[in-house]
Amino acid sequence: MKIVKASLALALGILASAGVASSTLAAEGPGTEKHDSYRFVVVPKVVHPWFDKVNQGAQQAAAAIKAQTGSDVEIQYSAPQSANVAQQNEIIERAISTRPDGIIVDLLDPSGNRTVLEEAQEQGIPITLFDSINPEGMNLTTVGSDFCEQAEMAANRLIELLDGKGKVAIMMGVPTAPNHAERARCAQAVFDAHEGIEVVATGVDNDDINTAQQQASAIMQANPDLDGWVASDAAGPVGIGQAIKEADKVGKVQLVGLDDLSQMLVLIKEGVADSSSASRPTMQGYWSVINMWQLATGAITPNHIDTGNVMITPDNVDSFME
Amino acid sequence: MGEAGMLRKAMGFMVSNPLSGVVGVLALIVVVASLLSENFLNSYNLVIIARSLAFIGMITIAQSMLMILGELDLSLGAIGGFCGVIGGILMVKLGLNPWLAFALCLVIGALFGLLNGLLVTLLRLPSLVLTIGMAGVYGGLNLVITKGVAITGIPADIGFLGSGKWAGLPVPFWIMLLFLVVACFITLKTPFGRYMYAVGSNLSAARMLGIRADRVRLGVFAFAGFLAALAGMLMVARLGSAQPSIGDSWVLGPIAASVIGGVPTTGGIGTPLGAIFGAAIIGVIENVIVLLGISPYWQSMVSGAIVVIAISLDSISRRYFKRD
Numbered sequence: 023m024k025i026v027k028a029s030l031a032l033a034l035g036i037l038a039s040a041g042v043a044s045s046t047l048a049a050e051g052p053g054t055e056k057h058d059s060y061r062f063v064v065v066p067k068v069v070h071p072w073f074d075k076v077n078q079g080a081q082q083a084a085a086a087i088k089a090q091t092g093s094d095v096e097i098q099y100s101a102p103q104s105a106n107v108a109q110q111n112e113i114i115e116r117a118i119s120t121r122p123d124g125i126i127v128d129l130l131d132p133s134g135n136r137t138v139l140e141e142a143q144e145q146g147i148p149i150t151l152f153d154s155i156n157p158e159g160m161n162l163t164t165v166g167s168d169f170c171e172q173a174e175m176a177a178n179r180l181i182e183l184l185d186g187k188g189k190v191a192i193m194m195g196v197p198t199a200p201n202h203a204e205r206a207r208c209a210q211a212v213f214d215a216h217e218g219i220e221v222v223a224t225g226v227d228n229d230d231i232n233t234a235q236q237q238a239s240a241i242m243q244a245n246p247d248l249d250g251w252v253a254s255d256a257a258g259p260v261g262i263g264q265a266i267k268e269a270d271k272v273g274k275v276q277l278v279g280l281d282d283l284s285q286m287l288v289l290i291k292e293g294v295a296d297s298s299s300a301s302r303p304t305m306q307g308y309w310s311v312i313n314m315w316q317l318a319t320g321a322i323t324p325n326h327i328d329t330g331n332v333m334i335t336p337d338n339v340d341s342f343m344e
Numbered sequence: 345m346g347e348a349g350m351l352r353k354a355m356g357f358m359v360s361n362p363l364s365g366v367v368g369v370l371a372l373i374v375v376v377a378s379l380l381s382e383n384f385l386n387s388y389n390l391v392i393i394a395r396s397l398a399f400i401g402m403i404t405i406a407q408s409m410l411m412i413l414g415e416l417d418l419s420l421g422a423i424g425g426f427c428g429v430i431g432g433i434l435m436v437k438l439g440l441n442p443w444l445a446f447a448l449c450l451v452i453g454a455l456f457g458l459l460n461g462l463l464v465t466l467l468r469l470p471s472l473v474l475t476i477g478m479a480g481v482y483g484g485l486n487l488v489i490t491k492g493v494a495i496t497g498i499p500a501d502i503g504f505l506g507s508g509k510w511a512g513l514p515v516p517f518w519i520m521l522l523f524l525v526v527a528c529f530i531t532l533k534t535p536f537g538r539y540m541y542a543v544g545s546n547l548s549a550a551r552m553l554g555i556r557a558d559r560v561r562l563g564v565f566a567f568a569g570f571l572a573a574l575a576g577m578l579m580v581a582r583l584g585s586a587q588p589s590i591g592d593s594w595v596l597g598p599i600a601a602s603v604i605g606g607v608p609t610t611g612g613i614g615t616p617l618g619a620i621f622g623a624a625i626i627g628v629i630e631n632v633i634v635l636l637g638i639s640p641y642w643q644s645m646v647s648g649a650i651v652v653i654a655i656s657l658d659s660i661s662r663r664y665f666k667r668d
Contacts, residue, residue, distance in 0.1 A: 069640045101640035106589045108579060112396050116634040119389035120381075133496040133585040137507055145388070197492025 053321035059094040060087075062314050063117040064307070065127045067153075067199070068105040070229070071283050072256045072303050073128070076152065079307025080126070086308075087315055097311065098122070105196055105229070107134040114138045124148045124314040126307075131200065132157035148317045152310045153201065153301070163317075165310045165327045167301045172331040173205035176252045176278045176299035177212035179333065183276045183296055187218035188249030191241050193234060193262060194226045195255025202229070205254040205280070222248065227258045231285075234261020235268075242269055250276035256283050259298065263289040282334060282342050290339045298334045300342075305329040362614075366605050366621045369654045373625060377632040384635060391514060395582075397627045398516035401620055402575040404598040405520070405527045406568035408619035411602050412531065413564055414544045414611025415471040417460055420598070421591030422482035423569055424576030427453045429486050431577050432495030432586025442499040450573050456482065457569015461562040479595075486588050495586040506582025516578045523571060527616040530567075540564065544611030601626055604655055625654050 064080050066073035077099045084095035100117060102109040107130040115138055117125050125142055129135045129151060136157040142149055152165040180190060192209050195202030206224070213219045223241040227234035234257055242248055242265060251266075253259040259279030263286075266275050272294050279286045279298035289295040309327050316323050334342055377384045403420050410417050427449045434445035460478055464471045508515040531537040542550040543557045550557050575594070580586045598619075599609070605622030607614030629650045633643050 098637045099640065100634055100637070103640070103644060104593060106592050107583065107587050108399070108590060109593055111583075112392065112630075113634055115392040115395075116389070116631055119386055119392060120383045120635055130589075131494050131583075131585065131587060133494060134583040134587050136584060137582065197487065203493065 050320075053316060053319045055318070055320040056091070057093060057123070057318065059096070060123045060315060060318055061096040061098065061120075062124045062126055062311060063098045063100055063120070063122045064310070065110065065113050065117060065125060066099075066101050067110070067128045067130050068229075069101045069103060070256070072281060073101060075282075075303035076128075076307035076310075079304035079309075080311045081307075082304070083308040083311035083315075087311070095311070095315065102130075105130060105199065107131045111135060111138045114142065118142050118145055118147060121145075122147060123318050124150065126150045126152060126310040126314055127154070128152050129154040129157070136160070148314065150310050150313045150317070150323075152306045153303075155200070161325065163313050163323045163325060163327065165306050165313060165329060167306075167329050167331045169201045169204045169301075170208040172280070172299050172301055173208040173252070173254065174212050175331060175333060176280060177209040179297055179299065180250045180252055180276060180278045181212070181216055181219060183278070184219070184249050186216060189220050189222045189245060189247055190250045190252070191223040191225065191238075191245070191248055192221060193237065193251065193253040193255070193258035194224060195229045195253070195258055197226055197228075199229070199255075202254045209252050209254070225258075227253075227255065227261060229255045229257045231257045231261045231264075234258045235264045236261075238262040238265035239268065242266075242271065242275065248275055250278070252278050253280045256281035256286070259295060260285040260289065263294045266294055284343070287334065287339055287343050290334060290336055291343075293336075296335070300332050300334050302329045302332065362606055363618050363621065365657065366618055366625070366654075369604075369657050370621055370625050370628070373628050373632075373650075373654070377628055377635075381632055381635040384632060387512075389631070389635070391509070391512075393627055393631050394517040395514040396631070397620075397624055398514060398520040399575050399579055400594060400597055400601070400627065401520040401623050402523060402571045402578075403594045404601045404619045404623040405524055405616045406571040407598040408602040408605070408607045408614065408616045409527060409531065409540070409564050410471070410568055411599070411607045411609055411619075412540050412544045412611055412614060413561055414547070414609075415464065415561065415565070416475065416599065416609065417457070417471060417565065417568055418475040418595055419456075419460060419479035419482055420568060420572040421594035422479040422486070423453055423456045423572040423591070424579070424594060425588065425591035426456070426482040426486045426576070427573035428576035428580040428586045428590045429490055429495065429588060431580055432498060433489070435499055436495050436497045436586075442502045446502060446505075446577050449577050450570055453573020453576070454566045454570040457572070458562060458566040460569065461565025464565070465558040465561055490586075490588045492588055494588065496584070498580055498584050498586065500584075502577075502581045503584060504581075506578050506580070506584075516582070519574070519578065523574070524616060524620055531615060536560065536563065541612055544613075546612075597626060598623065600651060604651065626651060 080097045084097050087095045100113050102113050110130050150163050156162055192206055194206050213221050222245050225237035225241055227237055251262045262277055277295040279295045282300040286298050306329050313323050383389055431445050431449040434440040435442050463474055505515055539555045539560045542555055543560050576590055579590045601623035602619040605618035607619050629647045633646050
């Protein structure tokens with residue numbers, strides 16, 4: 023009888039614990055972990071106004087999470103002083119040593135950054151990438167837009183402006199930056215596919231407005247019959263626009279810019295540039311933080327969040343200036 | 345010996361030792377950093393400080409030896425980057441044994457350094473101006489060859505040299521320490537080292553004394569090129585790819601570190617050991633301003649100001665204790 027009672031008690035115990043376990047599982051599903059505070063470190067490629075917009079978006083997301091959940095979110099923005107992969111790795115390593123809840127990075131070079139990303143993972147620190155691609159064999163969530171599509175949008179717009187015929191130039195950004203190189207390659211491919219379009223020059227501005235202005239002035243001197251410009255980086259079209267103004271060629275040389283720096287928007291307002299094919303840095307910062315927060319709550323996040331590209335024209339430029 | 349006697353002896357050592365100022369400043373910065381940031385003294389952070397010091401340290405050793413001679417080589421970073429790219433091509437594109445490629449690149453780096461030295465000594469050109477030009481040549485060749493694109497697929501065999509650890513510290517740090525010992529031995533314990541100080545103090549007087557000054561200068565330029573190539577190749581091993589941008593940030597830091605460590609640009613005094621302490625000061629400052637989350641727009645200003653304060657404190661203590 024005792025054996026029967028003991029067996030019954032054991033069976034009831036197992037059933038009860040199974041019930042408890044199943045109810046715990048229900049409460050501990052993906053995205054149900056809650057913390058009172060989070061600290062995320064944002065590491066861009068370099069100190070640059072484009073990344074300030076990313077930081078702005080990250081801060082907006084932090085405020086949104088606080089408003090919705092009551093949890094404090096601290097965003098620590100830590101940018102390398104120059105676009106140098108070794109320097110960026112050091113910044114990421116220093117971020118790892120502060121044990122944040124996550125690191126959000128725009129990789130300067132996926133292969134060169136790989137070792138420190140692995141170090142972060144070994145230390146149990148989640149990572150989200152923005153504006154960059156995964157290093158080979160890694161599967162981190164990436165947030166951003168299609169660089170090639172962005173360049174193709176700009177190149178096609180310029181071809182439309184020139185009625186499919188004319189001499190154009192491409193301004194490269196930093197030759198070692200994969201996204202700049204990809205944009206230049208994709209713009210070149212679009213131009214090559216149009217018989218009436220001839221690429222007569224390629225400048226290198228190293229993502230610097232003054233260098234872009236000097237390069238653009240020299241190229242327009244050497245090619246007085248140049249009809250239009252596209253660029254591969256955010257600083258490039260600002261410098262080109264200044265060079266067009268200086269050379270008194272507004273309206274004679276068309277410019278389709280890139281991204282939405284405030285100077286770029288002013289050039290569109292002034293009529294110096296026709297338009298700009300822009301990625302959305304604020305949105306990239308915003309969704310990177312949201313993704314990081316979701317990872318911290320135990321949610322499974324997507325492989326890629328596409329923030330898309332948008333064409334800024336005189337018709338919609340005011341909405342970007344707000 | 346009583347406590348008072350020991351204290352007097354310790355004070356006497358500090359007063360007479362030219363390194364005590366820079367070591368004192370470093371100790372002060374470490375204490376302040378550990379008070380300001382709870383993460384500063386964690387083992388992971390100390391390892392990353394050591395690793396970062398390893399690379400910039402090798403260039404600092406090289407630059408400090410040149411500065412003892414009264415020379416400068418602003419192309420050391422470019423030599424490091426270019427040798428890294430050459431190493432990448434030898435290993436990945438030409439399939440050469442990675443160890444052989446590594447060794448070849450060190451020889452090539454020494455030859456680049458020797459070329460700089462030859463141009464300085466034969467053409468009697470100021471090394472500052474000449475090496476600015478040579479930095480453009482090496483950096484330009486680097487871009488011509490790579491088109492700005494990194495060479496990936498570096499064999500994992502040499503990865504240990506850049507990313508590995510031995511006795512808890514990064515392998516590059518141990519390599520830097522080894523060459524620091526070699527550099528200190530050369531400068532402080534050999535006739536060649538004494539000639540370096542003589543040439544740096546007064547080139548004409550050194551020549552009158554029969555010192556083959558140009559040979560001494562060529563030797564140091566070649567050794568500096570060798571160290572730059574070593575730093576570049578270790579960085580390639582660390583990154584697993586040959587980045588054209590390697591060495592871009594190795595230009596001014598090592599000169600500042602050497603000056604902080606008591607090696608003036610006018611030559612004739614100082615040691616590579618002092619320069620390494622100077623590099624450690626800069627490294628710790630750069631580390632802690634990131635740990636503290638200081639805005640990137642303020643970082644250069646803050647680190648620059650602390651470096652100026654560090655130099656000033658050392659200079660004041662030198663004058664006060666008359667240690668030079």
